[in-house]
Amino acid sequence: MVAESHAAHLSQFMKDVIADTPGGQKVVHCLQCGSCGGSCPNGSEMDFTPRAVFAMIAADRRDAVLQANTMWQCVSCYLCTARCPQEIPITEIMYALKRMAIREGKAGGSDAPALAKTFTDFVDRYGRSFEFGIATRYLLFNKPLSMLKMGGAGMSMFAKGRLALTPTKIRQVKQLQAIIDKARELSNED
């Protein structure tokens, strides 16, 4: 826990990250040991390892971090979190960085935000996700080429009865939407 009295000395970026991550105050205790960067299944593809990102957060290098691919390369496998000797909730910080990057319009380099948006749009509308719709719409708008490559496997999936062509809709979709609307409204208050 960071003592309140010490929080004043942290970089603004650090303060923001802490504020946006449940349990995020642990990040100030990063030892720079690198067990996160070493463990990450995608670590070799990251612009900066999580460890480096934490150092950059402490140094207030906001743009460099939010424009990096690091958090978009995160697959949420939580291996770093499980191994961090300082018990920093690293995966949660990655989520926070994703949200900040989207909010601040810096998430240019990755397709992940678009996939996320497509996905949640469907859930907003139907209450369930819809693999076929998500895949086609996302690929259509973002990766028309890869749709061709995917074609074969997609067709096999379809043939095996594994791709539904119509979405399932929950009964009380209105209730869900009311909850989502309220949550959006509340999150805009901050």
Add this chain to the structure above:
Amino acid sequence: MAEKIGVYVCHCGSNIAGKVDVEDIAKWAGENLDDVAVSRDYKFMCSSLGQQMIEEDIKKEKLTRVVVGACSPHLHEKTFRRACSNAGMNPYLMDLTNIREHCSWVHKDRAQATEKARALISAAVQRVKYQEPLEPMFVDVNPATLVIGGGIAGLQAALELADAGYHVYLVERMPSIGGHMAQFDKTFPTLDCSACILTPKMSEAGQHENITLLTYAELEEVSGSVGSFKVKIRQKARCVDYDACTGCGICVEKCPRKVLDTEFEAGMGNRKAIYMPFPQAVPRVPVIDQDSCIWFERQKCRACEKLCPTDAIKFDQQDELIDIEVGNIIIATGWKPFDSKKIPQYGYGRLANVYTSMEFERLCNAAGPTNGKIVMRDGKTVPKSIAIVHCVGSRDDRHNPYCSGVCCMASLKFGHLVLEKTDAEVYSFYIDMRTNQKNYEEFYQRLLGEGMRFVRGKVSEVTDAARMPTEQGKLIVQCEDTLIGRQQRYPVDMVILMGALEPQEDARELGLKCGISCSMDGWYTERHPKLDPVATMTDGVFVAGTCQGPKDIPASVAQGAAAAARVAGMITKGRVMIEPIVATINEQACSGCKICNNMCPYNAIEFLEDPGVSRVITALCKGCGTCVAACPAGVITGAHFNNKQIFSEIEGILWDALQPADDSSPQAEPVPASAS
């Protein structure tokens, strides 16, 4: 009779006066608090002039009580008690209240700090009125000492005391003294042979006329207190007559049962069912491991008994309880290695060529199972590359948050031994290299020069899952090289895990027996981390070596000697003062309800069957006051912390909190006149 109280408020230079208006408080106390006869402030109350001022006031003004507002009683209570004593006042009629550490140093606002200091002074003035004169108690110190643990720290302590002419009982759980140091090959940074410097000390202890060696023995029970402890030791059955045995070793040689030696050889070698842990063992008397002996298993064999030239084998030997009396106890029980299986991603126990540091110590020890040849588990292949993994279970909130201190240097030592004995490449995976003792940094420099490779990064995993042909059949160490910021994979043949030093499994239990406590991480708590590092909160019980926290050999030796010096001081003085802060039971009023008896972990409250009341055995009482708070009849009094004193202190501390119109006191009432 009203008391005459002197109030002394210290400036402590600007330490207090900078945040607290001490002059105003002194003036206020003099004018507003009942029974205050003198009230002064002064630059440095603890200086000889400050003390003199108090002494003179006591004499001239005939003060009956003294309140000092200054620093923590842990710092200067003794000082001011002495001043009062000098002036002929009983020292327990003084109260030191802490307006520095608890007030001026921690509060920002001057007005608020002053208000708080005022409350603290007011509390002390109210309290001191009810303080009672107390006489310190003295007990004689038994000159014999118990040392628990025969590792290097315990050995050092025992030898120092024995050489000074005092008797020592040295108790060791294992069949031989020597401890972990006996298992090591070389010692850093000098690289001298561990056994060569340790064994002379062991044999000296074994032969010393002032040392009673009790090996293969454990502490059973401790009672009594500083000066006169009564101790029960369990001498485990060796099944060998200690006096008859000559240590010839025929029994060991002829014993048909081989077992894996998980103790001395750390699982790297075997021993017999009857064994001495190692050739230089002291005493040279073997023990029979009853769990492995064929006789104990199925009543067959007895080869050792038949062959023993002195008929020393005694299968029917039983555990024995030995009673001893000592004046002081030194605990030097050391450490145990971290269980590396707790970190499965390092593969220990699953991947054959992952070793613990203790295993590697035995592997490269000339007297070890491979005669010092560094080979892999197959017993023949010499590794071409070795990875040393630091901080295994140390500096890790999931295991031990502390730094084990010695592993960096031990890895350098391993690196050196590997480079000296093989052509292998050695990688050291570290977070921070910690080499901050005499000649340690120089040793690090030396290894840099010898070609040991250092990678800054905590190892993420050790795996046999190859990703490319060069990794096939290797152990791959994966980590982030934090200095270049990239994930890296290092294929090696052998991995050494530098496991943390951990407190002994039963450290807490032993601590309980001796009345000392462990910190959160399980190491024994010293009385003061800087100024009193070998004493404990229990008088007469000292700690030395790694049982107090991870440390290297020089520090363990220094602590062993320091503990011995403290004990020698006590013995020389001959008697020890005990604070008279103890509980007493008003036996007339006690109804014998037996609530208090079990409250006391020191068994200091006895129940007297005949009158049916309880009584405090003053010599055993440590003064915690738990029984005082528990007594339902209110007939137990805690000296210096009795109810009246504390109630008054609470009244004083809340002097400004009482509502102005309190109609509880009948006197303050507007009494309507009755018709007359």
Add this chain to the structure above:
Amino acid sequence: MSEQVFEPKIVGFLCNWCSYRAADLAGSARITHAPNIRIVRVMCSGRVDPSFVMKAFSLGADAVMIAGCHPGECHYIEQNYKAMRRFHMLRQTLKAMGVEEQRIQLVWASAAEGQQLAEAIDKMVEEVRELGPLGWSGNWEENGERIQALEDIVKEHEEAMEVTA
């Protein structure tokens, strides 16, 4: 003290061996914390008599902190467990009297935990500030009508006398 902000008065009963020293350490490390706590030293949290706590409340304290060594680390081996048991019983009893749970807190702080103790104090001060004053010392005052009623009785009796006289 500012007029607007309520400054709670908290009495702390601190164990001589751990939390009192933690407060000392907070001092030597200059770890600033709220000045609202006033510390009474006891040899052990096991010495804390529930009546000390009640006394403090009845005299106007807004809250009481009891601090001792961590469970398993008691200087007197196990007495802090007794403090813990009493604390729970006391808290239930005070709750039945209407004293909010946050006003009586049990804190574990070893001699090394100056920072933690300071944080616990600050946290407690904020929680109590939120609750507002307890004001127990005025809790049994009757309102002004009491004096009036007493005077009425006296007067009535005087009148009655006069009639009989």
Add this chain to the structure above:
Amino acid sequence: MSESAPTNGNGNGKAKGKLAIYWAASCGGCEISILGIDTKILDVAAAFDLVMCPCIADGKVRDIEKMEDGEIDVCLFNGGIRTSEQEYMARLFRQKSKCLIAFGSCATEGCIPGLGNLHNRQSIFDNSYTSETDSTENPDNIRPQAVTEVPEGSLHLPIFYDTLKTLDQTVDVDYYLPGCPPESPRIWEAIEVLLSGNLPDKGATIGENTTVCDYCPRTRHNKKIKEFKRTWEVIPDEETCLLEQGLVCAGLATRAGCGALCPQVNSPCIGCYGPNEGVEDYGARLLSALASVIDSEDPDEIDEIIRKGIPDPIGTFYRFSLAGSLMRRGKRPAPTASSQ
């Protein structure tokens, strides 16, 4: 007031002393207990003129009012102070008596009426006068009024206080005689002390300085409690300490005087004789002792043991002594409005 002994009228040729007995917020049991001294009442009558005792003899307030200050030698005052009239009477007797004795649990520590201190006037009246409660029929919702206007003028009723106070929270008290009620033999012993002239220090409790356990014949061993039991849950073993059987027996904190009547008939002590000598707060003592021997080191389990076994901590620890305790009462919402 206590400097001189009450006049000894025991055949010394001196004038008989004056004795007053009064009740405020109490049940009358104390008077019955006085009568329990049996034929010794004649000795009392020989020594004292009874100037007031509403329960058993006639007496007029105005006669008392007319007395000189200190004219009454001994006043045995039972009951707590709940109304303005009771407070007036307490003050009156204080003024007119040389020796004012808080007599019985209500006067010394509030007793059962003192449990009303968990409420205030408003809630007590609501409970007593609302038709919604089963036992009350009050369709017009009539409430007692402090002042009622009638053609003849204003009628006054005493006002009812939010908080019941003990006698010594109201006026200065010379001696205390605890018990609910004080046992008759103890009353006689106290009277003997008063008659002897050999008086204890002012403020003393006339009684023993030990607890009920001293008189309890049960055997005691180690106290370790895993579960507090309610009386109906077990038939206790007759030999062993009741507390050790899990029953909340208050004998260990309760002043001796009764001779351990309840434990002897297999029923736990409920604490009617109040705290032992020198104890500031009876409930805190009992609470501390009982909590200390709970056999658990786990905070959740401890909470559970307490919640299950002692669902009503005030009723358990402060049945007789809430008003006289350090806390005195439960938290009061806000002083009630002036209308009764």
Add this chain to the structure above:
Amino acid sequence: MKYAYYPGCSLESGSAAYDMSVRAVIEQLGFGLDELDDWNCCGATEYFSQNELVATSVIARNLALVDDQHDQLVAPCAACFLNLKKTDKLMAEQPKIRAKVDQALAAGGLRYQPGRVHVRHLLDVLYTDIGEEAIRAKVVQPLTGLRVAPYYGCQIVRPLNGFDNPEYPMKLDEMFTWLGAEVVDYPVKAHCCGGHMTQISEEHAFELIRRLLQSAADYRADLILCMCPMCQLNMDMYQGRVNNFFNTKFKLPIVYFTQMLGVALGIDMKKLGFGKELVAAEPVIRAKLEGQMAAATK
């Protein structure tokens, strides 16, 4: 108290085989599992990437839908399990989040008291609540001779599972020894399958998938057991493309552990959803178990 069942979106379509086998196995074991009425999507990782409060509120709706008759919520999908558990924990530990989620739920007329529902993974329920004895007793077709590689993936075992070692889980390994299978103790059983990376940056994902297939193949596994729809999808659907990309020849069937459990319990393979996987499992299983299966059917 009873168990509520939260299948999750994938089990409705792409991973119907998982759903079928779960229901079949549960029925065979005589265990009650009531599908949560009108549940909604857990949002996978996608809501959390955009808006934490919306993410938790969407998930909390499911927790709020669990009625008083049920106090356990069983999820077979890794993401669903983690999200449900994480939301319960966030609500319990973060008062600020809880206050807002409460408000959001209230907008839908719902309420959830954190801690009321125990979120459980199916494996945990099978392993712990049903247990070795009951399962062993129902085995009619031991999997003797079949080498299975249990694959746990990431989100089930980390970081909130509380029922197995997050680094080197063993519960599935143990369960399959009860069934008589030869369990392959290979090092990557809790490594990541790439998750949604296949959608975003497939080459990277292919490498992650390759590592898993490679290690299982190195250890001569006949098939991989998985317990998450995403893992199954990645390793099964993309196996061909991984082979093309790396020029490898993996032909490892990827089946849900419940499917193989079903086989051991003697349930008809059709009822267990076999045949929906792209790398056919049935021939491998039949080949290994042939003699015994024939014996069992006699």
